[in-house]
Amino acid sequence: MRVGIHAWGVVTTAGMGVPRLREALANPTFTPHLELPRPDAPPLPVAVCAGFDTKGVLPPLVARRLDRASRLLAVAAKEALERAGALPWPKDQVGVAVGTWNAGTSPLFEILQAVFTLGPDQAPPMHFPNSVANAPASQVGILEGFGGANLTFFEKQAGGLRAIAEAFRLVARGRVAAMLAGSVDEAQWLNAEAFHRLGALAVPGRAGFTLGEGAVALLLAPGGSVAVAGAGAASLPCPPHLYPLRADALLAACRKALREAQLEPEEVELWVSLANGHPQLEQLELELLQALFPAQRPGVLGELATRFGEGAFASALRVAVAAAVLAGELHHCWSVPPHLTSEGFTPLEGPARNALVAAQAGGGSAIAVVLARG
């Protein structure tokens, strides 16, 4: 069964909604708001959705009971559903699949801060339900009345892509009529400080990634002009907080996805760079592309994670942007990362019929998805 992307919605550091994202992607000088305050210490360089506001999108009483991650996803979901129009399926046949790297951190912090500084009996009960990582997906399910499978996937940076891949399979196998699939991450100083202490964040004098926040929601259902044509996953064991030393898992995941899409590597027309500024990931991407595309090179769409920030949501954002480019809805003029330029990769010029999107998680898990137009 052909499973297409029927509509999408986003919240990024460029602002709320697809139009703001479109403006940012068409602006070669776009830079995100990069500052996250933390107590007793200088701010951390994290791409945050500084102007995010639920006013006019969610009723105040609803917004008040949601944590930030749930609000981000709820707003992205509202946009996707509005763009889709009236859904033709019973709501108990519509599911939700979300990937996240850190949903629940803010409520978790509120509870623990109260316990550690005020005492155990001061833990605020209102925060506990949202401290679970599945709160955003569940809250969207409750808000929209979706009674199909409601799944949250935790696979670090690759979580968004995993959610889309599994949603694709659920629809393709007829387990649900449609899935709202995507990802969400929130900017929280505790997460950012953790990555900073682990040496992963980009700071002056040290290469690394820029953590980000945002939400992506795609409506997957039978039909559609741009479809998920294949998905694949593999892994290469390594310590959980590190990238693997070789690109074996990425390569295996891409090959599986291409096989399912019945495409040869040389037929791939668009590669969506997974680079995030971390030198090891750049090395892995280079190794992957040299193995996958030794001669004929696809056009490249780059800099998404370096500008909007890294996270599970970034892997879903790559799918959303690639699908919109294939559909001719988006013009992307950002440059190709230097590590790819030096190997002869150039930006995509003109239309493309298909795209390969991949993600590599710390700890070694890798996923790839093939999108195809027509």
Place this chain on the structure above:
Amino acid sequence: MVVTGVGLVSALGANRQQSWQRLLAGETGIRPLTLFPTEGYRSRTAAQVDEHRLDLVGIPAPALAHASRASRFALAAAREALAQARLAPLPGADWAVVFGGGSAGLFEAEGFLAHRLARGPKAKGVVAFCDVPQDTPADRVALAWQLTGERITITTACSSSTIAVGLGAELIRQGRAEVVLAGGTDALCQLTFAGFNSLRAVDPERARPFDRRRQGLSVGEGAAVLVLERESAAKKRGTQALAVVLGCGVTNDAYHMTQPEPSGEAWARTLRAALADAGLAPEDVGYINAHGTATEQNDPAECAAYQNVFGDRLARIPVSSVKGAIGHCLCAAGGLEAAITVLALENGVLPPTVGCEELDPACPLDPIPGKPREKRVEVALSSSFAFGGNSAVLALGRAA
């Protein structure tokens, strides 16, 4: 798809045999919590694992380096499951790991956070973060056995590892893996202990599922890993299947973040989805391993769901909850309960509902009070419900 190995770590024991025997003996692992201070809480008890009894012999050092308690539970359970399945993967084996994600290394990170809040940014600490992501137990199991297949972590709160077992079987069905290590792990931490206490959802003494006097759940911890493979592959290796994974149903009640839809209609939809996936009728079901948290709202809603699906026949279906014995192991609960259901099918013995002494009239079922019951069952269900309205039901069958 068959189950050929079960690994189990619970408050009743650090392995399958000990946990099972003590469960059948009607013992409880719920006792005063010693992992962190509990002064000031409504409840001071929990089902805590005796970590010193974990068997981690042969687990490579890199997989154990800075590993959280939750990861160590998972490694011990995976080791036991693989040994029972008589499987020793070659490095690079394309096997999958599908786990329910829980608190992972949060207990360890809480120590840092308390320090950070007290001392400010100069507080030292790095390794406490290594195991915070919920997928690190799956990472560490793959690292220990050098597995290169798909690695999936599902986090739907208390139904996480039920779904992990169902999805694990689906991976084999779809040809995405030959062998899957499926299950989950969760460890006690101050967040969940404080959270359930703040909701006043805990029993000050111990959980008493379906009992008229119940006051709430007891938080627990543990891990379960099931080795899943095709029946033909198990036969080819000469390995005895312990049970068959027949199907799985997953739905959402879209009702409330913490409370189940009280009529049970939504949960009944999950039960029917599992039966439909397995190609079964309600009449085929011989035992239900219930979610049975012992909270005021859960138990009647769950019973209402069973009544909805099984009608008058419910009174004749033995139903037990193990949460009075091993506590509510949250994201690992469904995995542990699936593992116990496999043991029940394999041994022809149904575990009792420890703590249920006076059945709540709002829960008109046969809770197997007091003692285990010898009964050969062909089909059993393992049922889970979670924060956010996520319910999941596994249909398991007796191996031929």
